[in-house]
Amino acid sequence: ITRPRRALFCSPKEKKRRAQLAVSTAFCNLLVGSGHGSVQTETNITGHDGSPKFVYLMAFFSALGGFLFGYDTGVVSGAMLLLKKELNLSALWQELLVSSTVGAAALAALAGGFLNGALGRRLCILLASFIFSVGGVILSLAPNKEVLLCGRLIVGLGIGVASMTVPVYIAEVSPPHLRGQLVTINTLFITGGQFIASVVDGAFSYLNHGGWRYMLGLSAVPAVLQFVGFLFLPESPRWLLQKGRSEQARQVLTHIRATENVNEEYDSIKSIIEEEEKESGGGPVLWRILTCAPARRALIVGCGLQMFQQLSGINTVMYYSATILQMAGVRDDKMAIWLAAATAFTNFLFTLVGVWLVERAGRRKLTLGSIIGTAISLSVLAVGFLLSAQASPPVTFHPRDPSSLNSTCTHYGFCEYCMLDPNCGFCYRENGSTILNSSCDPVDQANTEEAASGRCSNATQGSTGAFWAYNYCPTPYSWIVLLGLILYLAFFAPGMGPMPWTVNSEIYPLWARSTGNACSAGINWICNVLVSLTFLHMAEFLTYYGAFFLYSGLALLGFFFMLGCLPETKGLMLEDIETLFSRRLCTCGAFGGQNVHYIRVNGGECLSDEDISDGE
Numbered sequence: 102i103t104r105p106r107r108a109l110f111c112s113p114k115e116k117k118r119r120a121q122l123a124v125s126t127a128f129c130n131l132l133v134g135s136g137h138g139s140v141q142t143e144t145n146i147t148g149h150d151g152s153p154k155f156v157y158l159m160a161f162f163s164a165l166g167g168f169l170f171g172y173d174t175g176v177v178s179g180a181m182l183l184l185k186k187e188l189n190l191s192a193l194w195q196e197l198l199v200s201s202t203v204g205a206a207a208l209a210a211l212a213g214g215f216l217n218g219a220l221g222r223r224l225c226i227l228l229a230s231f232i233f234s235v236g237g238v239i240l241s242l243a244p245n246k247e248v249l250l251c252g253r254l255i256v257g258l259g260i261g262v263a264s265m266t267v268p269v270y271i272a273e274v275s276p277p278h279l280r281g282q283l284v285t286i287n288t289l290f291i292t293g294g295q296f297i298a299s300v301v302d303g304a305f306s307y308l309n310h311g312g313w314r315y316m317l318g319l320s321a322v323p324a325v326l327q328f329v330g331f332l333f334l335p336e337s338p339r340w341l342l343q344k345g346r347s348e349q350a351r352q353v354l355t356h357i358r359a360t361e362n363v364n365e366e367y368d369s370i371k372s373i374i375e376e377e378e379k380e381s382g383g384g385p386v387l388w389r390i391l392t393c394a395p396a397r398r399a400l401i402v403g404c405g406l407q408m409f410q411q412l413s414g415i416n417t418v419m420y421y422s423a424t425i426l427q428m429a430g431v432r433d434d435k436m437a438i439w440l441a442a443a444t445a446f447t448n449f450l451f452t453l454v455g456v457w458l459v460e461r462a463g464r465r466k467l468t469l470g471s472i473i474g475t476a477i478s479l480s481v482l483a484v485g486f487l488l489s490a491q492a493s494p495p496v497t498f499h500p501r502d503p504s505s506l507n508s509t510c511t512h513y514g515f516c517e518y519c520m521l522d523p524n525c526g527f528c529y530r531e532n533g534s535t536i537l538n539s540s541c542d543p544v545d546q547a548n549t550e551e552a553a554s555g556r557c558s559n560a561t562q563g564s565t566g567a568f569w570a571y572n573y574c575p576t577p578y579s580w581i582v583l584l585g586l587i588l589y590l591a592f593f594a595p596g597m598g599p600m601p602w603t604v605n606s607e608i609y610p611l612w613a614r615s616t617g618n619a620c621s622a623g624i625n626w627i628c629n630v631l632v633s634l635t636f637l638h639m640a641e642f643l644t645y646y647g648a649f650f651l652y653s654g655l656a657l658l659g660f661f662f663m664l665g666c667l668p669e670t671k672g673l674m675l676e677d678i679e680t681l682f683s684r685r686l687c688t689c690g691a692f693g694g695q696n697v698h699y700i701r702v703n704g705g706e707c708l709s710d711e712d713i714s715d716g717e
């Protein structure tokens with residue numbers, strides 16, 4: 102059904118809106134270079150292949166939120182090396198400065214559901230970029246650790262809101278055939294942010310005084326850029342329609358599709374919203390999701406994806422990469438920082454593969470292939486650690502330094518036990534591949550790069566030719582660990598990295614979208630805190646290989662969960678995806694999605710389990 106062309110809008114309000122759209126078109130033309138200095142009509146912003154360039158621009162400015170998410174979570178490890186020396190931070194303060202951001206992100210993501218529904222996606226993104234800018238300025242000017250903590254908490258709030266809003270906004274403005282790719286670009290920006298953060302960390306690590314101010318403060322630049330960009334970008338047409346602002350929704354849709362012919366899409370979104378409104382029961386949205394079978398199933402799949410993303414240990418592997426590289430023989434600390442940047446770059450590079458694959462292979466195949474590969478690579482990592490532990494060099498030399506006599510370190514007979522104790526490190530000399538004169542010494546608490554006393558302390562290192570290994574042991578099997586690390590990133594980054602965010606932005610009906618994404622993003626952040634806070638303790642009790650075997654088992658569990666429950670959403674209209682969850686949860690994954698035309702059963706609303714068996 103094609104509608105007649107819209108009449109001209111004459112009310113002052115409409116004129117104002119059209120003027121706003123004209124400004125954003127001009128802004129777009131300026132950036133994508135298709136204009137010639139004048140305000141162009143929508144057709145001018147369509148690429149030669151018919152892809153609307155404006156949507157790419159919107160995805161770019163939105164994904165700056167992903168960049169900030171990656172930057173602010175990634176930059177802190179390098180900043181901490183300088184901060185702990187300059188502000189004399191205790192272990193508790195270091196822990197607080199790192200985890201406060203992730204904790205605040207979890208709370209803000211959960212609260213973001215309400216904000217998203219009430220204020221709209223655009224205002225939430227503006228709010229997040231404003232928070233990021235303020236946080237960046239506070240961090241760079243912080244006079245003491247208390248203000249730093251405030252800044253880290255503020256930045257966390259921005260990350261939480263951005264992490265759940267940006268994928269939803271991109272999904273809602275994208276045409277179905279580009280949606281997966283454009284939402285995945287957001288994760289590309291997350292990993293890009295992590296990479297740039299590690300490069301900035303590397304560059305400013307040479308600046309002993311105040312280097313951390315640049316590291317933490319630089320995030321204000323992309324934040325301001327995003328804020329300014331979003332002043333010109335429109336609201337999601339789906340949210341506008343939901344709020345009854347139909348004319349504005351139609352205008353935005355016409356604008357972003359770069360064609361006047363949007364009636365089919367407009368009508369289909371509108372009729373589904375109207376249907377949903379008629380059918381929706383009362384009560385809080387979360388309650389409605391929990392009591393509505395298809396929405397509940399979508400929520401379980403969405404939260405499960407986010408949970409397994411974190412339980413397969415990505416942030417541990419990223420955090421631990423410098424140590425893994427040290428095991429592989431990189432002795433220089435500055436070098437280890439740069440190699441950690443190489444790890445972040447590999448993560449970024451393989452996420453790019455995901456952007457390329459998502460519309461070709463589809464979400465389901467990509468996720469399944471990725472998680473099984475992740476489970477295998479985690480086992481390779483674990484085997485590498487196991488062999489290293491078995492070949493762990495003995496402690497041959499027991500120093501008589503009075504300060505080390507009453508420490509636990511002198512009791513250990515092998516490097517493996519010595520390095521698992523966070524208070525000790527392994528000091529050794531080597532002749533070719535043979536370890537000589539090894540001792541287990543207490544670590545300098547202020548600087549773990551050296552021993553508190555003895556041959557590996559600052560005073561004597563260099564001259565004695567001894568090496569200090571903190572957190573690792575010299576091993577001939579480091580290549581297996583390195584291989585595991587590379588395989589891990591190659592498998593994780595294209596699928597398990599981006600797909601949980603992409604799939605979550607697609608699977609909920611409009612009425613449940615904000616809340617569904619808030620819950621699943623909240624689960625992501627909560628699991629992120631849990632995994633990073635427990636890793637070192639877990640390594641102490643289970644050893645490293647135990648911890649990695651555990652992650653591998655969890656990833657395998659995730660594989661079976663997704664095999665049963667994850668349907669294919671590629672190419673479908675957002676409004677059709679809900680129907681994929683009309684069957685029992687463990688059979689949802691059996692329905693491919695491609696070449697199937699979905700009809701809405703009972704308007705796609707809340708079917709009871711009896712209805713579903715009838716339907717089947």
Ligand SMILES: O[C@H]1[C@H](O)[C@@H](O)[C@H](O)[C@@H](O)[C@H]1O
Nearest residue numbers: 288291292415416448598599
């Ligand atoms: O999707 C992202 C990405 O994979 C990042 O590398 C990781 O640090 C985040 O925790 C995750 O949510």
